[in-house]
Amino acid sequence: MTVDPRAGEWLEANRANWDERVPLHVASEFYDRSALRAGGSLLDPIAAAGIERLFPDGLEGVRVLHLQCHFGSDSLSLAQLGATVVGIDFSQPAVEEARRMAEELGLAERARFIEANVYDARHMLPEPESFDLVFTTWGTIGWLPDVAEWARIVAWYLKPGGRLYFADGHPAAYMLDGDDGPDGLPSLRYAYAGDEPDVVDSGEDYADPDARLQHTRTWEWMHPLSEVLGGLREAGLTVEEFAEHYQVPWRIFPATVPQGHGLYGWPGTRWAPLSMELVALAP
Template sequence: MTTEVDLANGDWLDDNRANWDERVPVHLASDFYDRAQLRAGGSVLDPIARAAIARLYPDGLEGVRVLHLQCHFGSDTLSLANLGATVVGLDFSRPAVEEARRMADELGVADRARFVEANVYDARHVLPEPESFDLVFTTWGTIGWLPDVAEWARIIAWYLKPGGRLYFADGHPAAFVFDDDEGSDGMPTFQYAYSKSEPDVLEESADYADGTAVIQHARTWEWMHPLDEVFGALRSAGIGVDEFAERYEVPWQIFEVTVPKGDGMFGWPAERWLPLSYEIVASRPAE
């Protein structure tokens, strides 16, 4: 399912980039993105990703080369560097990339942490390193900003070494059909179609990291990508899915009714109504 848009240019890209450029200082000033553990040499990875990395690399990340797509200002990228990896982070927001580079210098890991400013769809033009990475890492709020996951998957496959892995975690599309126009029982209500080719063009000035912030560049373009579309894109790109899991927590307050579950995670207050997130471990076949 591909919306007919210019992947490298267009209103969708300009609007989304302006929105995320403006979010950078808001996020840097927020408690949501507290980087104290990062500065102490630790990790700020969420519990889901943290457990996956520990499971996939029980001997640690020394010698592992990682490409982090849509890295924002690189807190997770630098967490992986603190864990021993050599990392490249890519993001389309210049302020985010500039902050990531500054932070890499502050942490003393700039020799193992490089940051590239680019739209994902331009990645191969600015980072021409095919089959260079042991792990492509991309998590939380990523593919919903992209019109074409088939091309996204091809880019991932292009960068992975034979035998290299993808780790992907994001909000579940079954949860994204709801919004906080609450019903009489306090639950979010059905607002969006699970499967459609056209984007939702939204005007939302609120920010998930700071409830008091008002974003001036409020227009965003967002796409719904059902599970079968994501799985099909990976399969068509020659990437085999090794693990798939649905989770009932996310590392932000996705709905007002969701409550803290500890370690920065939010979930349903009682019953596990439906999955809020999912994760995929996939790999390119070894030659």
């Protein structure tokens, strides 16, 4: 199925779903922002270690573009670490909350937020080759139909020598779901590759188990590793680092167990990688 990445039923359905999630997430323990209010960072251990590897001397003077930033907790974490940050998200309530929180924290001069579909970003923020780092993590490209265009947008924004930092759930893990397999493990539910989106109808929310959403229909896409890596290469970027992890910073399946510092993993055998991260360099 070919969809228009800039408009259509998929975009309106996903936006309505995420607009409804924003107040639930703001009020949830899952997105507890007390550490942010105390002057700290909410970056998960995987992303925090990745940023430290890239910028061992700190983020002072580093200009960051955060794509699909939700309501900006990671954007503001990067700002509190010294960066100047622009966050982009397609949800108006999310952007409004990000701006409000930036004001509360006294970071409005370091962090600004723009409401835009990723595919419209170049029209809303026409600043090519202006960022040292494009940052995007956890639950991002699965909501996008066209990874090749996403990669071109990333490349367009990076300065020569700038880098993309990307971390997300592993596509192998996204083939699985539920707890009806042996010993409560998830079962194989989704194809690893295919052009058709998964149109999901669910009123559940991962951050608030008691919530029941009204806008239940979402469109999601599986993007194999070859598609992601190939898209970055075709956009002119060089993948410098790639890693697969057997931990992820949320309880991705009922069978996964806490492993410290907010990370979850398999209780025994490492059945499949749960997350991936990569760094890509602009020429």
